[in-house]
Amino acid sequence: MAVSSVTSADGKSLTISIEGRFDFSAHQAFRGAYEKVSPIPSDIIVDMSGTTYLDSSALGMLLLLRDHSGGDSSNIQLKNCNEDIKKILTISNFEQLFKLV
Amino acid sequence: MKILIADDNHTDRLILSKVLENLNHEVVQAKDGSDAIEQFKKHAPALVLLDVLMPGYDGYEVAEIIKTDSSRAWFPIIFLTSLTEASDLAKCITAGGDDFVSKPINKIIIKAKIDAFERIINLYDTVAEQRERIQYHHEHLVQEQEAAKRIFNNIAHRGCLASDNINYHLSPMSIFNGDLMLAAELPMGGMRLFLADFTGHGLPAAIGAMPASEIFYGMTTKGFSIPDMMVEMNKRLYSVLPRGIFCCVIVIDIDSIDEALTIWNAGAPNSFLIDTKSKQLTPIPSSHLPLGIQSPEKFKVACQSFEFTKHHKVIAVTDGIIEAEDIHGNMFGEEKMVDCIKANVTSDNICGALLAEVNLFCGKTDQSDDLSLLEVAFPAISSDDILQSSEMELTESGTSDSELSLKLRGKSLGNFDPIPLFMQTILSCNELAPHRARIFTVLSELYNNALDHGVLGLDSAMKNSSEGFANYYAKRIQGLNDLDVGFVKVSVDHHPTANGGRLIFSIADSGEGFDVQKIVKEGVKDYSGRGLPLLLKLCDTVEYFDSGTRVKAIYNWDHHDIPE
Numbered sequence: 001m002a003v004s005s006v007t008s009a010d011g012k013s014l015t016i017s018i019e020g021r022f023d024f025s026a027h028q029a030f031r032g033a034y035e036k037v038s039p040i041p042s043d044i045i046v047d048m049s050g051t052t053y054l055d056s057s058a059l060g061m062l063l064l065l066r067d068h069s070g071g072d073s074s075n076i077q078l079k080n081c082n083e084d085i086k087k088i089l090t091i092s093n094f095e096q097l098f099k100l101v
Numbered sequence: 102m103k104i105l106i107a108d109d110n111h112t113d114r115l116i117l118s119k120v121l122e123n124l125n126h127e128v129v130q131a132k133d134g135s136d137a138i139e140q141f142k143k144h145a146p147a148l149v150l151l152d153v154l155m156p157g158y159d160g161y162e163v164a165e166i167i168k169t170d171s172s173r174a175w176f177p178i179i180f181l182t183s184l185t186e187a188s189d190l191a192k193c194i195t196a197g198g199d200d201f202v203s204k205p206i207n208k209i210i211i212k213a214k215i216d217a218f219e220r221i222i223n224l225y226d227t228v229a230e231q232r233e234r235i236q237y238h239h240e241h242l243v244q245e246q247e248a249a250k251r252i253f254n255n256i257a258h259r260g261c262l263a264s265d266n267i268n269y270h271l272s273p274m275s276i277f278n279g280d281l282m283l284a285a286e287l288p289m290g291g292m293r294l295f296l297a298d299f300t301g302h303g304l305p306a307a308i309g310a311m312p313a314s315e316i317f318y319g320m321t322t323k324g325f326s327i328p329d330m331m332v333e334m335n336k337r338l339y340s341v342l343p344r345g346i347f348c349c350v351i352v353i354d355i356d357s358i359d360e361a362l363t364i365w366n367a368g369a370p371n372s373f374l375i376d377t378k379s380k381q382l383t384p385i386p387s388s389h390l391p392l393g394i395q396s397p398e399k400f401k402v403a404c405q406s407f408e409f410t411k412h413h414k415v416i417a418v419t420d421g422i423i424e425a426e427d428i429h430g431n432m433f434g435e436e437k438m439v440d441c442i443k444a445n446v447t448s449d450n451i452c453g454a455l456l457a458e459v460n461l462f463c464g465k466t467d468q469s470d471d472l473s474l475l476e477v478a479f480p481a482i483s484s485d486d487i488l489q490s491s492e493m494e495l496t497e498s499g500t501s502d503s504e505l506s507l508k509l510r511g512k513s514l515g516n517f518d519p520i521p522l523f524m525q526t527i528l529s530c531n532e533l534a535p536h537r538a539r540i541f542t543v544l545s546e547l548y549n550n551a552l553d554h555g556v557l558g559l560d561s562a563m564k565n566s567s568e569g570f571a572n573y574y575a576k577r578i579q580g581l582n583d584l585d586v587g588f589v590k591v592s593v594d595h596h597p598t599a600n601g602g603r604l605i606f607s608i609a610d611s612g613e614g615f616d617v618q619k620i621v622k623e624g625v626k627d628y629s630g631r632g633l634p635l636l637l638k639l640c641d642t643v644e645y646f647d648s649g650t651r652v653k654a655i656y657n658w659d660h661h662d663i664p665e
Contacts, residue, residue, distance in 0.1 A: 055424070056298075056300040056349075056420065057300060057301065059300065059347075060301070060345035060346060060347065061345060063344050063394060064344050064345040067345075090387075091386070091387045092349070092368045092390065093367075093368065093387060093388070093389055093391075094390070096390055097390070097394070
């Protein structure tokens with residue numbers, strides 16, 4: 001597991017990438033990736049092209065990110081999810097809260 | 102540090118003692134092997150210096166004997182030897198020694214070695230002390246969990262999970278895995294089942310489960326519908342759970358009178374409806390966000406309904422079974438689960454078969470700790486069983502002389518379930534407690550007839566096939582959504598009589614009515630068709646007026662005639 005993050009040049013968007021398993025072991029790093037950015041950009045992209053697996057604690061972390069970036073008014077895209085991850089997100093109906101692209 | 106020196110050579114022993122005493126160590130001397138063993142037991146030194154060649158027990162033998170002393174954690178033995186053969190030196194270590202020093206003793210070398218061992222001893226002591234502390238905390242934690250589990254089991258008792266029609270698997274400490282399984286009998290027969298999976302482990306999950314189970318048992322016995330109960334549960338969990346912790350649930354109602362199953366899956370893996378006759382599996386996917394995420398204003402519950410008879414079963418699981426891993430980290434997955442269910446579709450215990458399969462796959466026996474699995478067949482409750490009741494004290498109380506009526510119009514018919522309100526009011530008269538199930542059945546049958554067949558104009562004959570069944574419920578939900586005209590008026594009049602009381606249920610609806618004679622005739626053959634045979638059995642009289650748009654049912658009860 002490795003979490004990295006990049007803020008765009010104009011400061012309007014933040015991209016967080018997760019490599020490997022996205023589970024409880026990523027907790028500190030994932031939180032750090034968005035808490036260190038102040039103010040939090042309006043657009044957030046979670047890039048999962050390198051993510052192999054996602055568990056329910058990762059869903060919880062996504063909810064925390066959503067809350068941190070404005071709750072219902074947040075704009076978070078989950079990008080490049082593989083089929084397994086998409087399935088987990090759909091079971092939980094997370095497409096109601098996040099944009100799956 | 103306390104050091105034991107065992108050497109039969111008096112001079113050597115004295116010199117070494119002086120050296121060590123000058124280094125501020127406390128020295129104990131032994132003049133031969135058996136003395137060494139005695140002094141060791143008496144003084145419990147931290148380190149032992151042993152001459153190899155001694156009369157009686159030699160150094161090797163002393164080392165073997167004192168190393169077996171289990172009362173001590175660890176102490177190093179350093180051999181003192183004038184031997185130079187490699188095999189002799191190696192024997193020092195195999196006999197249980199930790200190091201050796203050649204004679205004549207070099208002061209600098211012995212000091213360096215003793216310092217090195219002192220460091221290891223300190224490290225060892227620290228580890229031992231920490232281990233002791235961890236062990237203490239662990240025991241404390243286990244004790245606390247046991248106590249918490251007992252408290253928890255009193256609140257979130259398993260209800261009627263032990264019924265014959267249910268097979269389930271749930272780890273005894275499941276509550277600390279965040280899994281919760283509850284079952285309760287519905288007031289009008291049948292049962293409600295609930296399987297929940299809180300994210301996270303340990304106390305946070307257990308604490309969230311408390312309000313959930315209180316709401317489950319409280320609202321189920323009062324006759325609230327699944328949507329009403331889930332709205333309440335979500336509201337509570339949304340307010341108590343921190344963001345990031347949520348609860349996936351499957352909730353199932355089995356209506357044994359209507360032979361129907363109503364199910365709602367929010368965030369859990371597919372549940373399966375099984376037709377054991379046709380061996381068909383119908384997956385019931387999650388259709389909503391888990392509880393505790395959506396704000397109460399946005400929270401909506403849409404259940405699915407299916408025909409459910411003696412040859413149907415339903416299986417619900419949490420993600421533990423799907424995500425069970427083998428030694429290579431491969432997951433069990435849904436496909437294998439479906440295959441296993443299909444292979445055991447006629448088995449009395451699909452749950453057991455599935456569990457065995459998962460354990461085989463994982464190659465471990467402890468895996469089942471994280472699995473929660475529920476298999477439910479048609480409850481062995483006939484319409485006669487709902488007439489059962491408990492003993493009750495006889496006192497005149499509450500609403501024994503009262504009338505309550507309520508008219509629901511248009512949208513309110515879809516938004517509000519009046520049955521719990523009526524039940525609560527009627528049952529304020531304590532003497533009626535033994536009649537709860539009967540009264541609930543009468544009232545809900547009458548009300549649902551008025552709403553479904555009267556206002557919505559649905560034909561109960563639709564329910565005669567499985568497809569029609571689903572269709573019927575879909576039309577009902579659609580109909581309630583679209584409703585903006587029409588009404589149902591419910592009135593319950595309770596009069597005291599000499600030995601008890603008389604309940605008069607009057608229900609009127611805005612529907613077109615029906616051919617009363619025809620339904621009464623046909624209804625006898627089958628439970629569909631307005632559940633009339635049941636009503637006639639429970640009530641003293643059931644009469645229809647105004648071409649079937651108005652019904653009056655009379656239920657007499659007697660202090661001395663408690664229903665059995």
